[in-house]
Amino acid sequence: MQPIATMLDAKVPRYTSYPTAPHFQSGLGPETTRQWISALPAGSPISLYLHIPFCDRLCWFCACHTKQTLRYAPVSAYLTVLHAEIAGIGRLLDGRTPVGAIHLGGGSPTMLRPDDLIALGSRLRSAFNVLPNAEISVEIDPNDIDDARLDALAAFGMTRASLGIQDFDPRVQKAINRIQSFEQTAYVVDGTRTRGINSVNLDLLYGLPHQTVESAASTLRQALQLAPDRMALFGYAHVPWMKKHQTQIKDEWLPDGPERYAQAEAVRALALGAGYQPIGIDHFAIPGDALTLASQQGRLKRNFQGYCADQCDTIIGLGPSAISQFEQGYLQNTPATGDYTRRIEDKGFATMRGLALTDEDRVRRWVIERLMCDFRFSRAEAVDRFGATAHDVMTQAMQLASTQNETLCHWRNDGFEITATGRPFVRVIAARFDAYFTAAPARHSAAV
Numbered sequence: 207m208q209p210i211a212t213m214l215d216a217k218v219p220r221y222t223s224y225p226t227a228p229h230f231q232s233g234l235g236p237e238t239t240r241q242w243i244s245a246l247p248a249g250s251p252i253s254l255y256l257h258i259p260f261c262d263r264l265c266w267f268c269a270c271h272t273k274q275t276l277r278y279a280p281v282s283a284y285l286t287v288l289h290a291e292i293a294g295i296g297r298l299l300d301g302r303t304p305v306g307a308i309h310l311g312g313g314s315p316t317m318l319r320p321d322d323l324i325a326l327g328s329r330l331r332s333a334f335n336v337l338p339n340a341e342i343s344v345e346i347d348p349n350d351i352d353d354a355r356l357d358a359l360a361a362f363g364m365t366r367a368s369l370g371i372q373d374f375d376p377r378v379q380k381a382i383n384r385i386q387s388f389e390q391t392a393y394v395v396d397g398t399r400t401r402g403i404n405s406v407n408l409d410l411l412y413g414l415p416h417q418t419v420e421s422a423a424s425t426l427r428q429a430l431q432l433a434p435d436r437m438a439l440f441g442y443a444h445v446p447w448m449k450k451h452q453t454q455i456k457d458e459w460l461p462d463g464p465e466r467y468a469q470a471e472a473v474r475a476l477a478l479g480a481g482y483q484p485i486g487i488d489h490f491a492i493p494g495d496a497l498t499l500a501s502q503q504g505r506l507k508r509n510f511q512g513y514c515a516d517q518c519d520t521i522i523g524l525g526p527s528a529i530s531q532f533e534q535g536y537l538q539n540t541p542a543t544g545d546y547t548r549r550i551e552d553k554g555f556a557t558m559r560g561l562a563l564t565d566e567d568r569v570r571r572w573v574i575e576r577l578m579c580d581f582r583f584s585r586a587e588a589v590d591r592f593g594a595t596a597h598d599v600m601t602q603a604m605q606l607a608s609t610q611n612e613t614l615c616h617w618r619n620d621g622f623e624i625t626a627t628g629r630p631f632v633r634v635i636a637a638r639f640d641a642y643f644t645a646a647p648a649r650h651s652a653a654v
Contacts (some may be wrong), residue, residue, distance in 0.1 A: 209289040216634050216652045216653040220650075222511075223536060225561055240298065249517075251305065251306035254334070257341045258281075258314065259271055261274055261275075262314065285325075287547045291556065304336070308341070309343050310344040315346075316344070340365075341516055342365045346368060360401040365405060366405040371410050375417070381459060383454070405435045406435050407433065410429060412473060419469050435491065436490065437490045439488050468654060487632055497515050510531075522633040535560060535562040570599060588600055613628070
């Protein structure tokens with residue numbers, strides 16, 4: 207493994223899945239979706255992810271599948287198609303698998319008009335067996351929010367508000383085209399809590415253009431004034447080859463690897479000093495939060511929405527670009543809204559690619575997820591879960607540990623463990639277990 211100094215500039219996947227999305231293949235379509243949904247065991251809770259692929263302005267830092275529109279007509283037309291996809295999957299499930307979690311992302315879900323948001327919640331409850339205690343989270347752009355939308359979010363059943371902040375520094379905000387005051391953000395936090403939605407997550411970024419250690423720390427100090435239950439302190443993913451609008455951010459505006467690392471360490475120290483518990487590589491939560499308990503009890507999971515505490519093994523994605531996760535593998539809807547519409551109208555499903563897991567994939571997926579969540583894994587548990595298929599990966603882990611002289615990782619108590627020094631570089635270490643990355647590397651963002 208390369209020296210620590212060179213790892214500051216390493217480019218590796220984020221590992222919200224394994225194998226990662228660049229390695230998905232064509233050939234898996236609507237029939238695969240029907241088969242995998244039909245095979246879901248009755249009574250096992252599932253999660254739903256709904257993608258809203260519109261924003262009323264583009265933020266230059268964003269790497270999500272979205273497009274700008276200043277007219278609401280395309281949004282209304284899209285919702286009609288989304289309702290049809292919901293109805294079709296609901297009929298296939300026929301209530302036999304309860305829904306334990308719903309995540310509404312984008313794009314900007316809060317761009318929806320209040321009546322459309324309430325109607326979407328009604329459609330979901332009509333089509334699916336949504337549990338009364340289901341966790342329902344919504345990504346919120348404070349610029350979209352007024353009292354009517356806050357009322358609609360409460361009526362939708364939201365249990366967790368996830369607010370994008372990124373940075374409060376005006377110079378940084380201008381560079382990323384995301385103007386948002388502290389007062390706007392505080393208004394949304396207060397508004398959700400007065401409506402009984404007591405779980406608030408804040409998303410912040412380091413590594414942004416013109417950001418410094420002090421400006422990143424200043425933003426976090428302001429965020430802490432809002433007393434969030436959770437915080438996600440992500441590193442900005444600069445991928446202009448994939449998202450052309452990111453070319454608005456000049457390379458020379460960005461901090462280098464050592465500066466990004468210093469920013470990450472500074473905001474981490476502030477979060478820990480404020481009493482937040484570290485969750486994986488970039489999340490923090492208050493003591494007693496469900497995410498904290500899951501981390502402490504070895505139940506933490508990682509998926510396309512980041513770290514989560516819900517124990518649903520299956521995620522069904524709805525909307526353009528949405529990814530579904532099954533025991534058999536991954537399926538992804540087509541990303542283009544027009545193509546998504548045609549596929550739903552013609553076939554009832556918009557699946558256009560995916561990946562069926564091999565036995566080796568399952569071992570490596572488990573190993574990488576445990577490293578990303580716990581920074582360790584047990585050989586005994588791997589063998590118990592996967593049998594002889596795990597042996598080659600465990601041998602690889604022992605060999606990797608033996609080359610590190612205990613600097614980044616070591617083999618302890620019949621298991622692989624990343625040291626405190628190595629934890630900021632866990633994605634680089636995880637990449638050593640990624641057979642796809644080493645065989646056919648794709649372009650990725652910075653590891654730290």
